[in-house]
Amino acid sequence: MRYEPASHLTPDDFDAWAEGRLSPEAAAHLVGCDDCLAMLQAEQEVVDELARLPLLSPRAGFADRVVTAMRTEQQLDALLANLPLFSPSPGFAERVIARVVEPQPTWVERVRALPARIFASPRRIAAAATGALALVGSLAWSVLWSLSNRGWMLAWAGSLAERLEAWYWLALGAVTAALAEQPWYAAARDLLATPGRAAAVGLLGLGLYVAGLLALRRLIVAPGPRATHAI
Numbered sequence: 001m002r003y004e005p006a007s008h009l010t011p012d013d014f015d016a017w018a019e020g021r022l023s024p025e026a027a028a029h030l031v032g033c034d035d036c037l038a039m040l041q042a043e044q045e046v047v048d049e050l051a052r053l054p055l056l057s058p059r060a061g062f063a064d065r066v067v068t069a070m071r072t073e074q075q076l077d078a079l080l081a082n083l084p085l086f087s088p089s090p091g092f093a094e095r096v097i098a099r100v101v102e103p104q105p106t107w108v109e110r111v112r113a114l115p116a117r118i119f120a121s122p123r124r125i126a127a128a129a130t131g132a133l134a135l136v137g138s139l140a141w142s143v144l145w146s147l148s149n150r151g152w153m154l155a156w157a158g159s160l161a162e163r164l165e166a167w168y169w170l171a172l173g174a175v176t177a178a179l180a181e182q183p184w185y186a187a188a189r190d191l192l193a194t195p196g197r198a199a200a201v202g203l204l205g206l207g208l209y210v211a212g213l214l215a216l217r218r219l220i221v222a223p224g225p226r227a228t229h230a231i
Contacts, residue, residue, distance in 0.1 A: 008033060009039070
């Protein structure tokens with residue numbers, strides 16, 4: 001191989017130089033090429049650094065442990081290869097799919113998907129338009145009928161209000177009569193006979209209510225066990 005002035009040595013040429021078998025043409029080029037000399041010097045520094053690295057000696061029994069590990073892996077591969085192939089029973093996929101619980105969409109997701117479902121096909125669009133027209137028509141008819149029969153509706157509403165009021169007073173009287181027949185009614189009436197007693201009973205009830213809320217909060221937010229830290 002003849003080296004031209006513009007060519008440079010290759011990594012194989014550097015290896016040949018380190019082993020003492022570089023050709024005369026390559027050696028002549030190396031003498032006159034600063035780039036190749038710099039590259040050769042860098043290669044030589046790397047080789048010198050590698051030569052100064054300490055030699056590592058494996059511990060006793062290293063080869064035996066490697067051979068044992070390889071045999072263990074080979075035995076494991078053989079055991080896995082001899083395992084019988086699993087063949088599910090008929091209908092296995094259908095049973096698995098039947099047990100999968102599909103997440104139910106929330107009402108927000110259903111509302112968002114409603115326009116896409118309505119406009120999915122011309123038949124659905126026609127059905128939605130028919131339903132909307134029926135709803136608007138029924139509302140319009142209801143408003144017109146109410147306006148044309150306003151007197152009758154007012155009379156009916158007044159009659160209903162009178163009946164509801166009568167039922168209310170009847171129920172209130174029945175509840176009052178039932179309370180008056182209880183054995184503790186006289187004591188309760190005497191206890192609340194004066195404004196001062198009524199105020200005292202109200203304050204007592206309010207205090208019991210607040211105490212119950214505090215006790216309930218303490219039960220719900222109970223402190224956990226304290227962890228002891230060793231010093």
